[in-house]
Amino acid sequence: MPDRVGWLLDLYEDDREGVVLWLIGDDGERCRLRQDFPVTFYAAGDPEQLRALQSFLRAQPEKLRLYRAQRRDLFHDQPLTLLAVEMSAPICQPRLFKRIARRFPGLDYYDADLNITLRHAARWGTFPLARCYISADDEGTVRELRVLDSPWDLDPLGAPLRVLALKPDCDPAHAQPKVLIARHDGHKYRFSLQPERPLLINLRALLRRVDPDLLLTVSGDTWLLPLLLSLAKKHNLPLPLNREVGRGVLHKKAGTYFSYGQIIYRGQQILLYGRCHIDCRNAMMWQSYDLEGALESARVTALPIQIAARVSPGTGISSMQITTALRNDILVPWRKQQVERPKTALDLIRFDQGGLVYQPITGLHFDVGMIDFVSMYPSIMVRSNISPETPFPDRLGSSDHPPGLVPLTLKPLLEKRIALKQRALSLPKWDPRRRKDKARSSAHKWLLVTCFGYLGYKNARFGRIEAHEAVTTWGREALLRAKEAAEEMGFRVLHMYVDGLWVQKDGCREPDDFQPLLEEIAARTSLPISLDGVYRWVVFLPSRVDDRLPVPNRYFGVFQDGSVKARGIDLRRRDAAPFVADAQCEMLRCLARAQSPADLQRQVPEAVDILRRRLHALRTGRVPLEDLLVGKKLSKQLAGYRVPSPGARAVMQLQAAGKSVYPGQRVRLIFIRGGAGVHAWDLPYPPDPAAVDVDHYQELILRAAANLLQPFGLDEEALLIWVRADLGCQLRLPLRTWRRRRPPPVIHLDPALYPEPCCQ
Amino acid sequence: MGRTLPSITQAFIQEQEAFSRFRRALRRGDQLALDDLFASARQHLSAAAYAAHALPMETFLLSMLLEQHKEILRLRQQMAELTGDLDA
Numbered sequence: 001m002p003d004r005v006g007w008l009l010d011l012y013e014d015d016r017e018g019v020v021l022w023l024i025g026d027d028g029e030r031c032r033l034r035q036d037f038p039v040t041f042y043a044a045g046d047p048e049q050l051r052a053l054q055s056f057l058r059a060q061p062e063k064l065r066l067y068r069a070q071r072r073d074l075f076h077d078q079p080l081t082l083l084a085v086e087m088s089a090p091i092c093q094p095r096l097f098k099r100i101a102r103r104f105p106g107l108d109y110y111d112a113d114l115n116i117t118l119r120h121a122a123r124w125g126t127f128p129l130a131r132c133y134i135s136a137d138d139e140g141t142v143r144e145l146r147v148l149d150s151p152w153d154l155d156p157l158g159a160p161l162r163v164l165a166l167k168p169d170c171d172p173a174h175a176q177p178k179v180l181i182a183r184h185d186g187h188k189y190r191f192s193l194q195p196e197r198p199l200l201i202n203l204r205a206l207l208r209r210v211d212p213d214l215l216l217t218v219s220g221d222t223w224l225l226p227l228l229l230s231l232a233k234k235h236n237l238p239l240p241l242n243r244e245v246g247r248g249v250l251h252k253k254a255g256t257y258f259s260y261g262q263i264i265y266r267g268q269q270i271l272l273y274g275r276c277h278i279d280c281r282n283a284m285m286w287q288s289y290d291l292e293g294a295l296e297s298a299r300v301t302a303l304p305i306q307i308a309a310r311v312s313p314g315t316g317i318s319s320m321q322i323t324t325a326l327r328n329d330i331l332v333p334w335r336k337q338q339v340e341r342p343k344t345a346l347d348l349i350r351f352d353q354g355g356l357v358y359q360p361i362t363g364l365h366f367d368v369g370m371i372d373f374v375s376m377y378p379s380i381m382v383r384s385n386i387s388p389e390t391p392f393p394d395r396l397g398s399s400d401h402p403p404g405l406v407p408l409t410l411k412p413l414l415e416k417r418i419a420l421k422q423r424a425l426s427l428p429k430w431d432p433r434r435r436k437d438k439a440r441s442s443a444h445k446w447l448l449v450t451c452f453g454y455l456g457y458k459n460a461r462f463g464r465i466e467a468h469e470a471v472t473t474w475g476r477e478a479l480l481r482a483k484e485a486a487e488e489m490g491f492r493v494l495h496m497y498v499d500g501l502w503v504q505k506d507g508c509r510e511p512d513d514f515q516p517l518l519e520e521i522a523a524r525t526s527l528p529i530s531l532d533g534v535y536r537w538v539v540f541l542p543s544r545v546d547d548r549l550p551v552p553n554r555y556f557g558v559f560q561d562g563s564v565k566a567r568g569i570d571l572r573r574r575d576a577a578p579f580v581a582d583a584q585c586e587m588l589r590c591l592a593r594a595q596s597p598a599d600l601q602r603q604v605p606e607a608v609d610i611l612r613r614r615l616h617a618l619r620t621g622r623v624p625l626e627d628l629l630v631g632k633k634l635s636k637q638l639a640g641y642r643v644p645s646p647g648a649r650a651v652m653q654l655q656a657a658g659k660s661v662y663p664g665q666r667v668r669l670i671f672i673r674g675g676a677g678v679h680a681w682d683l684p685y686p687p688d689p690a691a692v693d694v695d696h697y698q699e700l701i702l703r704a705a706a707n708l709l710q711p712f713g714l715d716e717e718a719l720l721i722w723v724r725a726d727l728g729c730q731l732r733l734p735l736r737t738w739r740r741r742r743p744p745p746v747i748h749l750d751p752a753l754y755p756e757p758c759c760q
Numbered sequence: 761m762g763r764t765l766p767s768i769t770q771a772f773i774q775e776q777e778a779f780s781r782f783r784r785a786l787r788r789g790d791q792l793a794l795d796d797l798f799a800s801a802r803q804h805l806s807a808a809a810y811a812a813h814a815l816p817m818e819t820f821l822l823s824m825l826l827e828q829h830k831e832i833l834r835l836r837q838q839m840a841e842l843t844g845d846l847d848a
């Protein structure tokens with residue numbers, strides 16, 4: 001076989017020995033190669049038990065090599081003496097290890113449950129879609145493998161992936177699809193799902209002709225592929241979904257889990273051998289980073305593409321840490337043994353804290369600079385060398401100790417993200433690289449964010465709560481130093497939020513006006529900092545419950561380039577009906593057209609006009625039902641609800657109709673009058689358009705509008721009067737903030753000020 | 761989420777609830793004034809969290825005093841401006 005250069009598409013355990021590699025050659029050929037690749041895992045503990053394990057292993061049918069080894073455990077000062085078990089057939093390793101762990105539960109195991117691609121990445125430097133030079137013999141056994149690029153290249157040579165996209169004509173959870181739509185290279189094919197035999201024959205012909213590298217489906221995990229596989233079995237017409245001949249697909253079960261305060265549901269997964277299958281509905285954060293982001297997260301984490309697309313960023317970052325550990329001969333514990341060291345109550349009070357979150361000065365503010373630290377927590381980990389095994393840093397900035405595991409893992413990722421961000425600033429708006437870079441840097445962002453969380457997660461293999469607390473401690477310190485710098489330079493700090501601050505100063509309007517402050521903060525904290533932008537105006541909203549109370553994360557504003565930023569209001573909420581979110585978005589864009597404070601005042605009647613139009617459409621039944629859909633997440637099992645929420649009531653309807661919903665899944669519903677008050681969208685029969693609860697939707701849209709117009713003295717009641725009386729255009733509004741509407745707190749009470757209630 | 765200690769907001773709410781019997785026995789007007797005091801302490805929750813005092817109520821009381829003092833300063837300034845206007 002001639003020497004080849006190409007892209008590494010897939011890598012998995014061979015049926016017999018070693019691993020299988022699929023290469024997309026420069027000549028366009030997809031070629032299957034095999035490589036010898038023995039894997040090793042370790043056991044440590046009581047010598048008596050180790051000897052018993054050794055004789056047990058000698059009696060096993062697998063081909064093994066046993067020897068004594070010394071390796072470093074991150075949490076021990078001295079190297080450990082271990083029993084090493086090397087096997088030439090990686091495919092047998094998980095089964096053998098399961099037997100051992102059950103029989104010898106008292107031993108500690110290392111490197112025992114690692115993904116084969118991570119082991120390969122540590123040994124050979126491979127990663128998905130790496131450019132490789134491979135020399136192999138006539139049977140396709142690899143003699144030499146060299147990786148020609150690195151996951152940290154900013155512009156790697158893109159692999160010519162053949163993508164076949166498959167999707168049903170409607171959402172299978174909502175109705176029975178009739179047609180399967182396939183797209184490849186600009187061509188579109190439609191296959192009727194009935195009759196079944198011709199469907200299978202046509203699909204098989206298409207798969208053979210296109211021979212895709214990537215199968216991109218909608219609902220492929222949960223509906224399409226299981227359906228196709230069962231049809232293929234029924235008609236005895238095998239479908240070449242795998243490239244590898246003679247292997248079944250890999251099923252992974254569905255599950256619900258708890259992560260970052262949210263209940264998340266992940267449907268079952270179907271993974272292929274020799275090509276990749278990604279289900280856009282079942283992929284993590286597909287909305288925020290699509291295929292480009294999924295491929296990037298595969299490249300940097302070295303997890304297979306189809307796994308990287310589905311796993312949480314937490315798994316991604318721990319995979320990167322595992323690869324770093326393997327490369328540095330550090331043991332990867334199977335189950336972590338370390339517990340938190342004892343602390344005094346005072347230590348606990350001082351260190352068990354998160355980032356600094358301030359209460360903003362509520363109201364409308366003009367010419368506000370938004371400054372934030374670039375990837376603050378990862379930067380602190382890298383700069384101050386915070387890792388489970390390194391000593392607690394005594395200052396912000398460089399450390400005297402050799403870099404720990406976590407900084408070693410993060411440094412290249414952080415540098416790549418910063419380089420991509422800097423490039424994005426210099427690229428013109430039309431440049432196609434902008435979109436690509438954005439998707440990639442968003443994939444990096446989530447990996448970096450979760451890396452901090454994993455430091456404090458008790459089950460993380462390389463987690464240690466003290467390291468996690470050290471990061472937040474120095475994060476708070478950095479933010480306070482930034483505040484002090486800003487105030488000393490005459491700025492007013494309106495708000496601070498973990499890694500960013502909003503500042504204002506008379507005469508500071510242009511980005512350059514904030515430059516000296518940025519330099520001062522960078523000098524005081526030694527962390528990278530940037531100006532996110534200058535707001536023409538920004539509004540910090542008070543609490544919905546009590547308008548005396550500021551809340552940290554409810555605000556909206558307009559940058560100088562006219563772009564809008566909003567947090568915590570309906571247009572950002574995932575459960576808001578499109579009708580409400582769109583209306584709020586249109587109103588905000590209308591306000592955003594204002595260039596000056598005076599302009600803003602003039603835009604208000606126009607925004608009210610939008611509200612009036614939308615309300616009229618609602619009242620006259622001209623809003624499509626789809627726009628009224630509200631998506632509610634089921635946070636627990638139905639039995640756990642004492643008073644069923646609208647979402648729970650919709651789930652009850654679905655269950656009565658024979659459809660199951662699991663905690664973490666989103667159920668779409670429409671509010672109707674009478675009965676249960678809701679109608680689940682995925683019920684087999686549609687809701688009656690005449691029954692839509694118009695009053696409820698009116699309340700929702702008025703509340704959303706009031707959020708925006710509150711700073712101009714318009715609350716829900718006032719808006720209703722305005723909209724009804726049709727006076728909007730004639731009124732002139734005073735531009736003021738609502739903070740001044742109520743009298744300031746009084747100390748010596750005048751009884752007349754607070755009237756006594758009439759009945760006591 | 762995963763905290764050993766209650767957050768500062770939780771601690772604040774606990775302290776406020778500890779005075780619910782006191783509040784209940786106050787006259788309506790006094791109740792409203794007390795609510796104002798607690799609301800003013802809430803302005804400085806983040807500073808109270810950063811302070812990490814073993815007895816957070818002390819920090820909350822100081823926050824109330826702080827807001828009151830600001831108010832006195834504001835009124836004093838207003839007064840000075842008004843008397844200044846009269847003198848002019």
